[in-house]
Amino acid sequence: MDGSHPVMSTYDLHVNGRRQSVDVEPDTPLLWVLRDHLGLAGTKYGCGIGQCGACTIHLDGRPVRSCTLPVSAAAGREVTTIEGLAEEGKLTPLQEAWCEHDVAQCGYCQSGQIMTAAALLRDNPKPDEKAIDQAMAGNFCRCATYTRIRQAILTAAAK
Amino acid sequence: MNTLDRRGFFKVSTLAGGGFLLASWSRAAESDDAAFSPNAFVRIAPDGTVTIMAHKPEIGQGVKTTLPMIVAEELQVPWENVTVEQASIDPVFGGQTAGGSTSVPSSYDRLRRLGAVAKTMLVNAAAAEWQVPAEECAAVSGEVVHKASGRKVSYGKLATAAAKQAVPDEKSVKLKDPKDFKILGKRIGGVDNRGIVTGAPLFGIDQTLPGMRYACYLRCPVFGGKVAKANLDKVRAMPGVSDVFVVDGSDDLYGQMPGVAVVADSTWRAMKAQAALEVEWDHGKHGAESSARHEENAAAAMKSGGGEVLRDEGKPEFAEDALDVVYQYPHLAHNTLEPMNCTGVFRDGGFEFWAPTQNGGSAVDGISRTFKVPKEKVKIHMTRIGGGFGRRLMTDYMLECAAIAKHLDGTPVKLTWTREQDPHHDFYRPGGWHRFRGAVDENGRISAWADHFVTFGVRSDRRPGNGAGIHPREFPAEFVPNFRLEQTVLESNVPLGWWRAPGSCALAFAIQGFIDELAHKAGKDPLEFKLALLGGRDRVGDYHVSRMKGALKAAAEKSGWGEKLPEGRGRGIAFHYSHRGYAAVVAEVTVSKQGRLKVDKLTAGVDVGPVLNLSGAENQVHGSMIDGLSAAWFQEIEIVDGAVRNTNFADYPVLMIPDAPAVDVVFVDSDVPPTGLGEPALPPTAPAVCNAIFAATGKRVRKLPIRRNDLAWG
Numbered sequence: 001m002d003g004s005h006p007v008m009s010t011y012d013l014h015v016n017g018r019r020q021s022v023d024v025e026p027d028t029p030l031l032w033v034l035r036d037h038l039g040l041a042g043t044k045y046g047c048g049i050g051q052c053g054a055c056t057i058h059l060d061g062r063p064v065r066s067c068t069l070p071v072s073a074a075a076g077r078e079v080t081t082i083e084g085l086a087e088e089g090k091l092t093p094l095q096e097a098w099c100e101h102d103v104a105q106c107g108y109c110q111s112g113q114i115m116t117a118a119a120l121l122r123d124n125p126k127p128d129e130k131a132i133d134q135a136m137a138g139n140f141c142r143c144a145t146y147t148r149i150r151q152a153i154l155t156a157a158a159k
Numbered sequence: 160m161n162t163l164d165r166r167g168f169f170k171v172s173t174l175a176g177g178g179f180l181l182a183s184w185s186r187a188a189e190s191d192d193a194a195f196s197p198n199a200f201v202r203i204a205p206d207g208t209v210t211i212m213a214h215k216p217e218i219g220q221g222v223k224t225t226l227p228m229i230v231a232e233e234l235q236v237p238w239e240n241v242t243v244e245q246a247s248i249d250p251v252f253g254g255q256t257a258g259g260s261t262s263v264p265s266s267y268d269r270l271r272r273l274g275a276v277a278k279t280m281l282v283n284a285a286a287a288e289w290q291v292p293a294e295e296c297a298a299v300s301g302e303v304v305h306k307a308s309g310r311k312v313s314y315g316k317l318a319t320a321a322a323k324q325a326v327p328d329e330k331s332v333k334l335k336d337p338k339d340f341k342i343l344g345k346r347i348g349g350v351d352n353r354g355i356v357t358g359a360p361l362f363g364i365d366q367t368l369p370g371m372r373y374a375c376y377l378r379c380p381v382f383g384g385k386v387a388k389a390n391l392d393k394v395r396a397m398p399g400v401s402d403v404f405v406v407d408g409s410d411d412l413y414g415q416m417p418g419v420a421v422v423a424d425s426t427w428r429a430m431k432a433q434a435a436l437e438v439e440w441d442h443g444k445h446g447a448e449s450s451a452r453h454e455e456n457a458a459a460a461m462k463s464g465g466g467e468v469l470r471d472e473g474k475p476e477f478a479e480d481a482l483d484v485v486y487q488y489p490h491l492a493h494n495t496l497e498p499m500n501c502t503g504v505f506r507d508g509g510f511e512f513w514a515p516t517q518n519g520g521s522a523v524d525g526i527s528r529t530f531k532v533p534k535e536k537v538k539i540h541m542t543r544i545g546g547g548f549g550r551r552l553m554t555d556y557m558l559e560c561a562a563i564a565k566h567l568d569g570t571p572v573k574l575t576w577t578r579e580q581d582p583h584h585d586f587y588r589p590g591g592w593h594r595f596r597g598a599v600d601e602n603g604r605i606s607a608w609a610d611h612f613v614t615f616g617v618r619s620d621r622r623p624g625n626g627a628g629i630h631p632r633e634f635p636a637e638f639v640p641n642f643r644l645e646q647t648v649l650e651s652n653v654p655l656g657w658w659r660a661p662g663s664c665a666l667a668f669a670i671q672g673f674i675d676e677l678a679h680k681a682g683k684d685p686l687e688f689k690l691a692l693l694g695g696r697d698r699v700g701d702y703h704v705s706r707m708k709g710a711l712k713a714a715a716e717k718s719g720w721g722e723k724l725p726e727g728r729g730r731g732i733a734f735h736y737s738h739r740g741y742a743a744v745v746a747e748v749t750v751s752k753q754g755r756l757k758v759d760k761l762t763a764g765v766d767v768g769p770v771l772n773l774s775g776a777e778n779q780v781h782g783s784m785i786d787g788l789s790a791a792w793f794q795e796i797e798i799v800d801g802a803v804r805n806t807n808f809a810d811y812p813v814l815m816i817p818d819a820p821a822v823d824v825v826f827v828d829s830d831v832p833p834t835g836l837g838e839p840a841l842p843p844t845a846p847a848v849c850n851a852i853f854a855a856t857g858k859r860v861r862k863l864p865i866r867r868n869d870l871a872w873g
C-alpha cells in the first residue's frame with residue numbers, strides 16, 4: 001500500500017449462487033468486498049495477512065483466505081461463504097454438529113473453522129484426528145475450542 | 160420488540176429510579192393488554208413467548224445463556240420456549256460489567272428471585288380467575304394448574320391479568336429446591352449457536368447503520384506520544400477518503416489518546432489511507448523504555464534487596480545450600496480475535512453506540528466526561544464480543560469512535576482497528592520477577608519462604624498498575640511459619656490491564672513452580688507435599704482449604720497421578736485459588752531428547768460450587784487451560800524504544816490445533832453458591848506444565864515463555 005491509486009473497475013462475482021457486481025479497486029481483498037459491499041458479515045477479519053483463518057471462504061470449492069485474495073482474482077469464480085452453507089434454512093450436518101457439541105465460546109473464529117472443516121470433509125469424508133489437526137492447523141481459536149472442533153468434525157463425518 | 164420500543168420500556172424504568180423491580184413492575188401495570196413485563200428482565204407475551212434479557216456482555220464466557228437459564232428455572236418455563244435478548248446499557252439492570260468471573264456470583268440469587276416473583280404473579284392471576292386459593296395452584300412448564308379441578312391455563316393467557324397482580328416481596332418468594340432443577344446443571348447449548356454457524360451479524364464489527372462511513376485511527380507507537388506533523392492533505396486526496404484529522408487527546412494513558420483519524424467509504428479504503436499516513440510523532444520523554452532495561456533493573460533490585468516489606472513473619476533463615484532462584488514472566492497482550500471496533504453516531508447533542516464492550520457503564524462515564532455530554536445522552540447497545548479476556552474492560556476504542564462521530568456530527572461511523580494495532584495498543588498483563596529463597600525442615604515441610612517480587616507501576620514507582628502487585632496474603636502466606644514478602648515497583652510508561660485471572664495468571668506460575676522445587680528438595684512426591692502444605696485446617700481466612708484439597712485430589716485421581724510413565728514423559732501438578740474458585744491441574748507431557756515439547760493431557764479438578772450449565776462450564780475449563788498453556792508456551796510482548804515490537808500473529812505466536820492437548824475436568828460440587836468459571840482453571844495450568852517438564856527432563860522452567868528454554872535432555 002504505497003498511496004498510488006489503482007483505478008476502480010467493475011467485477012462480476014458469483015457468491016453463494018448469486019451473481020453480483022461491485023465497483024472497487026482491483027487490490028481490494030475479497031474479505032472487505034463481502035463484508036462492506038455485499039453485506040455478508042459472516043466472513044471475519046482477524047489478521048489480514050493469511051495467518052488466522054477467520055476469513056476462510058471457498059473459491060471453486062477450495063478453502064481460501066479471503067483477506068489476501070484480491071477481488072480481481074475472485075471474479076467469475078464460485079465463491080461460497082458461511083452464509084451459503086445452509087440451504088433454505090436447513091443446516092448442513094457439519095453446522096448441526098457444531099451446535100450439538102456447543103463448540104463456540106466467543107464464536108468469532110467459528111465461521112472460518114466451519115468453512116475449513118467443510119472443505120476437509122468434502123476431500124476426506126472420514127478423517128481421523130490426525131487428518132483433522134492437519135487440515136485445521138491454520139485456523140486460530142483464541143478461546144481454544146479445539147477439543148470440541150475435533151469432536152464436531154468427527155460427529156459430522158459419522159452422520 | 161424493536162429498538163425503539165425497548166428504549167421506551169427502559170426509559171420508564173429509569174425515570175422511576177431506584178430498584179429495577181419496582182420500576183418495571185409499574186410499567187407493566189400501565190399496559191393493559193400488551194405483553195406482561197414483570198420487570199426489565201422478563202417479558203411474557205399473550206401468545207406465550209417468554210423473552211428474558213441477558214443483561215451482561217457475552218464475551219464467550221457463556222453468560223448470555225447461563226444467566227437467563229437461572230431466571231427460566233424459577234419461572235418454571237421450558238427452555239425451548241425462551242427467547243434471549245441482549246440488553247443495552249441501562250441503570251435499570253444494575254452492574255453490567257463482565258470481569259473477574261463475577262457475573263454468576265453477583266447475579267445468581269437476584270435472578271432466581273426475579274423468576275420466582277414473576278411465577279408467583281402468574282400463579283396468583285390464575286388463582287384469582289378460578290377463585291381458588293393460590294396455594295392450590297402450581298406452575299408447571301409454562302402453565303398454571305389447579306390440581307383439584309384439573310384446570311390449567313398457559314402463561315400467555317395469564318400474562319395480561321398477571322401484570323395487574325400485586326408484586327410479591329422478592330425476599331419472601333419461595334425458591335425451588337435445587338434438586339428439582341430442570342434447566343440448571345444440565346447441558347444447554349449457547350443461545351447464539353445457530354447465528355454463529357450461519358454467519359449472522361452478531362458481533363460489534365458486523366454492525367452497520369444507514370449512511371455509515373468507515374474509520375481508522377492511528378496512534379503513536381510510543382505510549383503517550385503526540386502528533387507533531389502529518390501529511391493530512393495528501394491522504395485526504397485519496398479515493399473514497401472524506402475526512403482526515405488530528406485528535407489532540409490527552410496525556411492520560413487510560414483516556415483519549417492522541418492520534419490521526421481517517422474516514423472513508425469502506426474499511427479497506429480507510430485502512431489504505433491509514434497506511435499512507437506519514438506522521439511525525441512527539442515522543443516526549445517516553446522513547447527510551449525497553450524490556451531489556453526492565454530486566455537489568457529487576458536484577459539489580461533483587462540483588463540489592465530493600466523492596467517494600469509487605470509481610471514479615473517469624474524468622475526466615477536460609478542455609479548456604481538453600482534454594483535461591485529467580486522466576487520471571489513477560490508482559491502479555493490480550494490478542495482477542497475480533498479487533499477493537501465500535502460503531503456510533505453523534506446526533507442531537509448525544510451519542511449512540513453499538514459496541515463490543517465488557518464495561519459499558521465505564522464507557523458511558525468516560526465518554527460523558529470527555530465530551531461533556533450528560534450520561535443520559537450516551538446510549539450503548541452491547542453486541543456479542545469476539546473475545547474479551549479483560550481487554551474490553553478498557554474503553555479507549557470507544558473514546559476514539561466518539562471523537563470521530565462527534566467530528567462527523569450526524570453521520571454514523573464504524574471504527575475498526577487493524578490487527579497490527581492490537582498488540583501495539585493494549586493494556587498489558589504485567590510481567591514480573593520473583594527471587595525466591597526457601598528451606599525445608601527435617602520433616603520435609605517448608606520451614607522458611609522469602610519472595611522478593613519485582614512488578615510494574617504505570618508512571619509510578621510506588622503503586623503497582625492494574626493486574627500488577629501481590630497481596631500480602633497470597634499463598635503460601637499463612638501456611639509457612641517463617642515468611643517474608645517484599646515488593647519493588649518498576650516505574651513504566653506501558654499501560655497495564657486486567658488479563659484473564661489478573662495477578663493469579665502470573666503469580667501461580669512462579670509460586671507453584673517454586674513449591675514444586677521444594678517438594679523435590681524434600682524428596683517428597685509433589686502431590687503429598689502440596690497436600691501436607693495445605694494442612695488439616697478447614698479454612699484459613701477466606702481460603703477454604705478443604706475445597707482446595709478436594710480439587711487437588713480430584714485432579715490427581717482422574718489423571719492417574721502416581722502411575723508410572725516411560726522415559727521422557729512426566730506429570731506435574733499445581734493448584735490455585737482465584738475468583739472464588741478452587742482449581743488444580745495435572746499436566747502430562749512428553750519431551751523428546753532434542754527438547755521438543757508435546758503436552759499430552761491436561762486434567763482439571765475444579766470447585767466453583769454447583770455448575771449451572773455443564774456444557775458451558777466444560778468449555779470454559781477446557782478453554783482456560785489451553786489458553787493458559789498457549790500464553791505460557793509461546794507468548795511475550797517485547798518493549799523496544801518505548802513501543803511494542805510485536806505486530807501480528809507472525810511474531811506473537813498462538814497455540815493452534817495440532818498442539819492442543821487432550822483435556823478433561825472433574826467438577827467438585829461443594830454446597831456453596833455457584834461462582835464464575837471464566838478464569839480459575841487458567842492460573843494452575845502453566846505451573847502444572849512446567850512441573851511436568853521437570854518430571855520428564857530434570858529441567859526446571861523458571862522463565863516464560865517456555866519456548867525460550869532449552870529442554871533437551873539425556
Ligand code: FES
Nearest residue numbers: 046047048053067
Ligand atoms: S483474516 Fe484472513 S487469515 Fe486472518
Ligand code: FES
Nearest residue numbers: 106107109142143
Ligand atoms: S470461539 Fe472465540 S476465537 Fe474461537
